[in-house]
Amino acid sequence: MTSPSTPIVEIRNLFKSYLRSSQRVPVLEDITLDVADGEFLALMGPSGSGKSTLLNLIAGIDHPDSGLLRVGGVEVSALSEGELAAWRAAHVGFIFQFYNLIPVLTAFENVELPLLLTPLSRKERHEHVALALRLVSLEDRMDHRPGQLSGGQQQRVAIARALITDPTILVADEPTGDLDRESAEEVLGLMDRLNREFGKTVIMVTHDPRAAEKARVIRHLEKGLLNHVPA
Amino acid sequence: MFLLKLILRNALRHKLRSALTVVGIAVAILAFGLLRTLIGAWYLGVEASAANRLVTRNAISLVFSLPLSYKDRIKQVDGVEKISLGNWFGGIYIDRKNFFPNFAVETVSYLDLYPEFVLSAQEKSAFLRDRRGAVAGAKLAERFGWQVGDQVTLQGTIFPGNWEFVLRGIYRGLRANTDQSQFFFHWDYLNETMKKTAPRRADQVGFYMIGLAHPEQAAQASAAIDGLFKNSLAETLTETEKAFQLSFVSMSGAIITAIRIVSIVVIVIIMVVAANTMAMTARERIAEYATLKTLGFDARHIAGAVFGESLLIALTGGVLGLLLTYPAAAEIGRRLAQFIPVFRVPPETIWLDLAAAAAVGVVAGIFPSWRGATINIAEGLRRIG
Ligand SMILES: Nc1ncnc2c1ncn2[C@@H]1O[C@H](COP(=O)(O)OP(=O)(O)OP(=O)(O)O)[C@@H](O)[C@H]1O
Numbered sequence: 001m002t003s004p005s006t007p008i009v010e011i012r013n014l015f016k017s018y019l020r021s022s023q024r025v026p027v028l029e030d031i032t033l034d035v036a037d038g039e040f041l042a043l044m045g046p047s048g049s050g051k052s053t054l055l056n057l058i059a060g061i062d063h064p065d066s067g068l069l070r071v072g073g074v075e076v077s078a079l080s081e082g083e084l085a086a087w088r089a090a091h092v093g094f095i096f097q098f099y100n101l102i103p104v105l106t107a108f109e110n111v112e113l114p115l116l117l118t119p120l121s122r123k124e125r126h127e128h129v130a131l132a133l134r135l136v137s138l139e140d141r142m143d144h145r146p147g148q149l150s151g152g153q154q155q156r157v158a159i160a161r162a163l164i165t166d167p168t169i170l171v172a173d174e175p176t177g178d179l180d181r182e183s184a185e186e187v188l189g190l191m192d193r194l195n196r197e198f199g200k201t202v203i204m205v206t207h208d209p210r211a212a213e214k215a216r217v218i219r220h221l222e223k224g225l226l227n228h229v230p231a
Numbered sequence: 232m233f234l235l236k237l238i239l240r241n242a243l244r245h246k247l248r249s250a251l252t253v254v255g256i257a258v259a260i261l262a263f264g265l266l267r268t269l270i271g272a273w274y275l276g277v278e279a280s281a282a283n284r285l286v287t288r289n290a291i292s293l294v295f296s297l298p299l300s301y302k303d304r305i306k307q308v309d310g311v312e313k314i315s316l317g318n319w320f321g322g323i324y325i326d327r328k329n330f331f332p333n334f335a336v337e338t339v340s341y342l343d344l345y346p347e348f349v350l351s352a353q354e355k356s357a358f359l360r361d362r363r364g365a366v367a368g369a370k371l372a373e374r375f376g377w378q379v380g381d382q383v384t385l386q387g388t389i390f391p392g393n394w395e396f397v398l399r400g401i402y403r404g405l406r407a408n409t410d411q412s413q414f415f416f417h418w419d420y421l422n423e424t425m426k427k428t429a430p431r432r433a434d435q436v437g438f439y440m441i442g443l444a445h446p447e448q449a450a451q452a453s454a455a456i457d458g459l460f461k462n463s464l465a466e467t468l469t470e471t472e473k474a475f476q477l478s479f480v481s482m483s484g485a486i487i488t489a490i491r492i493v494s495i496v497v498i499v500i501i502m503v504v505a506a507n508t509m510a511m512t513a514r515e516r517i518a519e520y521a522t523l524k525t526l527g528f529d530a531r532h533i534a535g536a537v538f539g540e541s542l543l544i545a546l547t548g549g550v551l552g553l554l555l556t557y558p559a560a561a562e563i564g565r566r567l568a569q570f571i572p573v574f575r576v577p578p579e580t581i582w583l584d585l586a587a588a589a590a591v592g593v594v595a596g597i598f599p600s601w602r603g604a605t606i607n608i609a610e611g612l613r614r615i616g
């Protein structure tokens with residue numbers, strides 16, 4: 001266990017730019033940020049300010065141009081593509097705005113996906129999946145395909161998938177962006193529970209002030225620069 | 232296991248699209264198989280010819296004949312074991328479109344040289360006894376509903392007049408590739424009639440068929456025979472029966488080449504169509520591939536899923552096309568029996584068809600699996616919404 005004082009995410013002087021028609025467009029400039037273990041952080045900011053980009057860097061699906069990025073003591077920015085894939089599978093749970101479930105797989109199979117890369121036996125996988133689906137109250141829907149589920153239910157399946165490997169951090173990019181208020185409340189309640197009861201570190205990008213209310217810390221990104229706003 | 236499940240479900244995802252692709256590939260494979268069968272049928276006569284038989288004909292052209300007196304001289308040549316002779320008769324049965332090959336042959340020696348023409352002892356002796364007797368292949372007899380004992384009248388083209396024959400025998404082929412559409416009768420009957428009506432055309436022979444004791448003597452014996460008649464009025468050209476048949480086939484060589492090219496073009500077209508479909512499918516699933524990669528699946532998983540789906544669809548079409556090839560070939564064989572004596576799907580067609588289908592699957596799958604495997608996750612995820 002990392003002590004509460006040691007940040008689980010450490011970012012120092014992080015830069016990221018994109019090449020657009022042979023022109024470098026800076027997106028993140030000199031970002032420095034710590035996220036404590038067990039924190040629930042909301043990242044807010046106008047569209048195009050670089051929220052998703054920052055989240056992707058933390059989650060190890062994109063590479064920074066320069067700067068230090070350490071998650072759970074691992075220097076993510078130094079990992080190779082293959083190491084990064086293994087690291088993501090073990091340490092990061094993803095929740096997307098559009099759920100990103102595989103449409104041809106059932107709820108059960110979607111949640112099982114990350115476990116296929118682990119040495120767990122079939123029986124153990126089934127136990128884990130059943131448990132995760134019970135946690136999101138969808139045990140009676142496990143044979144349904146995503147197309148047969150409501151948006152809120154799909155997002156709950158995605159949450160079950162995100163926590164099935166017991167990851168170090170949960171990252172969520174506008175998890176309620178595509179949901180009605182009621183479903184959004186359910187999803188946010190679930191994330192709050194994961195944070196409070198299970199001590200999961202949650203980093204959530206959102207536009208929605210109601211969603212941000214659930215967080216204990218809110219940070220604002222503005223044109224690639226971070227402003228500190230205590231919750 | 233998981234990969235197979237994913238491939239199968241993805242393949243069934245757009246049922247209409249997959250079904251149309253499968254049908255397209257099946258039709259292409261069917262066309263490919265039939266064209267290959269056609270080419271095979273063309274060469275079948277060549278394959279059926281025995282290696283130890285030679286054909287001697289006039290060196291200038293097939294339409295010129297040779298004197299009957301050559302027979303005894305050819306017989307003296309080293310290695311020559313049997314000799315028969317004949318003329319292309321070119322008779323018409325009722326109508327020009329009822330074409331089939333018909334010859335006047337020296338009967339006993341001809342049947343001796345062609346053991347693959349199987350005739351019952353009874354029919355054989357009846358044929359030999361009857362000066363106006365004739366023998367037809369089983370396929371030919373079936374085509375015109377001839378029975379043994381029927382009278383068959385041929386209208387002469389090279390040899391004028393109406394020629395009446397009595398069908399004394401129907402031969403079967405010893406092997407499946409034996410030509411069963413020939414019609415032959417006594418050369419003596421033709422020759423004696425010529426003696427009466429056109430004496431200058433009597434004792435003229437269109438071709439000599441020669442049986443060798445050993446096939447390896449072919450080159451030497453051919454040279455010896457042609458040497459005999461060098462600088463004579465009618466020089467000869469002797470070649471193996473195979474080469475003789477090939478000289479017929481090669482006349483249509485350009486057509487064969489064209490058919491061969493078309494058969495390949497058909498496959499290339501379906502490759503392009505299937506590749507386009509697979510590329511479209513993969514493009515729609517970019518976000519899914521990105522999601523799988525986010526979860527830790529690597530390029531091999533993604534490439535395997537895309538490639539597997541492409542191969543599955545192509546091979547399903549290939550097998551379907553192959554299964555359709557047999558009944559289709561049988562039907563075509565029935566309708567074209569008069570032009571193509573043996574229209575049988577050659578065994579290697581199975582492998583050629585499956586190889587062509589697999590090639591379609593591979594070519595169609597390569598680009599999309601490469602794209603799926605190398606996709607940048609962050610960018611792939613942006614494709615949603
Ligand atoms: N792969 C990319 N190639 C080029 N430009 C990119 C790429 N990804 C992001 N950008 C650009 O970087 C900037 C930040 O994008 P990002 O998606 O991080 O914004 P965001 O804050 O998440 O916005 P939104 O609230 O609309 O989701 C934008 O100007 C975007 O166009």
Ligand SMILES: [Mg+2]
Pocket residue numbers: 051052053173
């Ligand atoms: Mg975003």
